[in-house]
Amino acid sequence: MSEQQVNRALFNDVMVPNYNPQPMVPVRGEGSRLWDQDGTEYVDVTxxxxxNVLGHCHPRLVKALEAQASNLWHLSNVFTNEPALRLAEKLVNATFADRVFFCNSGAEANEAAFKLARKFGFDHYGEEKNEIISFTKSxxxxxxxxxxxxxxxxxxQGFEPVPQGITHAKYNDxxxxxxxxxxxxxxVVMEPIQGEGGVxxxxxxxVRGVRELCDQHNVLLVFDEVQTGVGRTGKLYAYMxxxxxxxxxxxxxALGGGFPVGAMLTTEKVAASFGIGSHGSTYGGNPLACAVANAVIDEVTRPEILEGVAHKRTLFEQGLEEINAxxxxxxxxxxxxxxxxxxxxEAWHGKAGEFLAAAREQGVLILVAGPNVLRMAPALNIPDEDIRAAMQxxxxAVEKKLSKADQV
Structure with a gap:
C-alpha cells in the first residue's frame, strides 16, 4: 500500500468502529503545534x-527515549531495571507514597488500585469489606x-453483568x-476534578468530609489523578x-508525556496487601516508559513550569471571557x-462536538467533556502567543457557528 493511500478513509476499512477520528490526520508535531497530511497547521490545546504535558516531541523526552532505546527495551518483571527504580524513587520522594506499582495506562492503574483496596479490606477486616463507592459522572x-x-x-451498557459491590454517590454531596x-x-474513589464528567x-x-468519613469507617481513600496529575493543576498532584x-x-x-505509562502510588501499610504474585503487568515499568517518565518528572517539577500554570490559565480565562462577553x-x-x-x-447543550469541529476548521484543536462542555488541557509549557492564537x-469558530445557526 502506498503512503498516499494512508488517509482518514482507510480508518473505516481497517479499524474497529469504536472511534470516530477527526477528518484530518496529523503527521507532525512540535511544541503546541500540529501539522496534518496536507500541511495545515493547528494550535493544539488538547x-x-x-x-502531552510538555507538548509534542520535547527535546528532553526525545533524548531520553533515544538514549534508552539504544540500551534496553524490555525485560518483564522477572527483573527490575534502573529507569523504573529511579522513577519510583522520584515519585516516593515527591509525594505521600512509600510504594509504587507501574503499569501502562490510567485504566490499569485504577484496576490495580481497586484490586488493592479490596485485598486490603479482605486482609484486615474480612471478606465482607469489599464495597467500593465512587461518584456519578466519574x-x-x-x-x-x-x-x-x-x-x-x-x-x-451492553457489557453486563458487570462486577458487583460498587455503588455511586452524588459528587460534592x-x-x-x-x-x-x-x-x-x-x-471511596474520587477524582479531585471530574474530567470526562464535565471538568x-x-x-x-x-474533600475534607470524604476523608473524615473514610477514617471513621476504616475505608481507603483513592484519588484518581490520571487527568489532574503531573502538574496539570499547578501542583505535581492535585491533592497537594x-x-x-x-x-x-x-x-x-501526563506521566509519560505521550509515552504509555501508568502508576499506582500508596503507603507501605496498604502496599503490603499486594504480596508476591497478587498482581502483575508484563510491560509495566518497562525501561523505555520509565526513562521518558523520569525526564517528564524532572522537567515538570522545574519551578518555572509549575509556577507558570496559573499565568497561562489566566490567559485562557481572559480569552474565553472575551468570547463570552x-x-x-x-x-x-x-x-x-x-x-x-x-x-x-442550555440552548447549545448536546452540541459541544459541533464547536470542536468548527474550531478545527479555524486552526485550533480543542476537546469536549461530555456533550455540553468545551475542554482544554494543553501542554504546561504552551507559549503565551499560542494561547492567544488559540483563543482568537x-x-x-464561535462566530461562524452562531452565524450559521442564525441563517437556519
Whole structure:
C-alpha cells in the first residue's frame, strides 16, 4: 500500500468502529503545534487529552527515549531495571507514597488500585469489606472493573453483568456519601476534578468530609489523578492543593508525556496487601516508559513550569471571557490550572462536538467533556502567543457557528 493511500478513509476499512477520528490526520508535531497530511497547521490545546504535558516531541523526552532505546527495551518483571527504580524513587520522594506499582495506562492503574483496596479490606477486616463507592459522572477507565466503578452508565451498557459491590454517590454531596458508606465499604474513589464528567472540581469542604468519613469507617481513600496529575493543576498532584492525603493515588496520562505509562502510588501499610504474585503487568515499568517518565518528572517539577500554570490559565480565562462577553455562549468557565472547562448555555447543550469541529476548521484543536462542555488541557509549557492564537481561532469558530445557526 502506498503512503498516499494512508488517509482518514482507510480508518473505516481497517479499524474497529469504536472511534470516530477527526477528518484530518496529523503527521507532525512540535511544541503546541500540529501539522496534518496536507500541511495545515493547528494550535493544539488538547494535549493528547492531558497527556502531552510538555507538548509534542520535547527535546528532553526525545533524548531520553533515544538514549534508552539504544540500551534496553524490555525485560518483564522477572527483573527490575534502573529507569523504573529511579522513577519510583522520584515519585516516593515527591509525594505521600512509600510504594509504587507501574503499569501502562490510567485504566490499569485504577484496576490495580481497586484490586488493592479490596485485598486490603479482605486482609484486615474480612471478606465482607469489599464495597467500593465512587461518584456519578466519574470516569475511571474502560476495563470492565474500572468502567463499573465509573459513574457513567452509558459506558457499561451492553457489557453486563458487570462486577458487583460498587455503588455511586452524588459528587460534592457529602450527605449522600454519608448515607451510603458503611463498615462494608473498603474504598471511596474520587477524582479531585471530574474530567470526562464535565471538568467539575471537588469543593474543599467535600474533600475534607470524604476523608473524615473514610477514617471513621476504616475505608481507603483513592484519588484518581490520571487527568489532574503531573502538574496539570499547578501542583505535581492535585491533592497537594487540598487538606487531604489519599491512601492510594493513580497516575498516568501526563506521566509519560505521550509515552504509555501508568502508576499506582500508596503507603507501605496498604502496599503490603499486594504480596508476591497478587498482581502483575508484563510491560509495566518497562525501561523505555520509565526513562521518558523520569525526564517528564524532572522537567515538570522545574519551578518555572509549575509556577507558570496559573499565568497561562489566566490567559485562557481572559480569552474565553472575551468570547463570552461578545456572544454569551458559555454558562460557566471552571476547572483548575490547565484543565479548563467551558460549559455551553442550555440552548447549545448536546452540541459541544459541533464547536470542536468548527474550531478545527479555524486552526485550533480543542476537546469536549461530555456533550455540553468545551475542554482544554494543553501542554504546561504552551507559549503565551499560542494561547492567544488559540483563543482568537476559537472566537472565529464561535462566530461562524452562531452565524450559521442564525441563517437556519
Amino acid at each position: 494535549g493528547g487529552i492531558a497527556v 470516569f475511571h477507565g474502560r476495563t470492565l472493573f474500572s468502567v463499573s466503578v465509573g459513574g457513567q452508565p452509558k459506558y457499561r 457529602l450527605e449522600g456519601l454519608k448515607a451510603l458508606i458503611s463498615d462494608r465499604t473498603c474504598a 467539575i472540581p471537588a469543593a474543599p469542604d467535600f 492543593d487540598t487538606d487531604v492525603i489519599p491512601d492510594i493515588l493513580t497516575s498516568a496520562k 461578545k456572544h454569551g455562549i458559555f454558562k460557566e468557565i471552571r476547572g483548575k490550572g490547565l484543565l479548563i472547562g467551558a460549559e455551553l448555555i 481561532a476559537l472566537q472565529a
